[in-house]
Amino acid sequence: MALMLDNNFRQPDDVYHAIIDAHRDLSDAQSQAMNAQLVLLLANHIGDATVLDEALALARNNALAMPA
Numbered sequence: 506m507a508l509m510l511d512n513n514f515r516q517p518d519d520v521y522h523a524i525i526d527a528h529r530d531l532s533d534a535q536s537q538a539m540n541a542q543l544v545l546l547l548a549n550h551i552g553d554a555t556v557l558d559e560a561l562a563l564a565r566n567n568a569l570a571m572p573a
Contacts, residue, residue: 508559 514520528536548557 506553506556508556508563 528539531539551557551560
């Protein structure tokens, strides 16, 4: 299995809004904790270390490319 980078949602805007709405009224610490929990839940769901390693590397590289 390889990391899927193409859009896999029929309505991606709805998914984006659901993620934003889930963070509504959370403190910064709560939002960070929720993101960490979400990452762990989705990593477990993926269940493929190779795909997870690819996703982690891509996300980290994208974060490093942003201004600090």
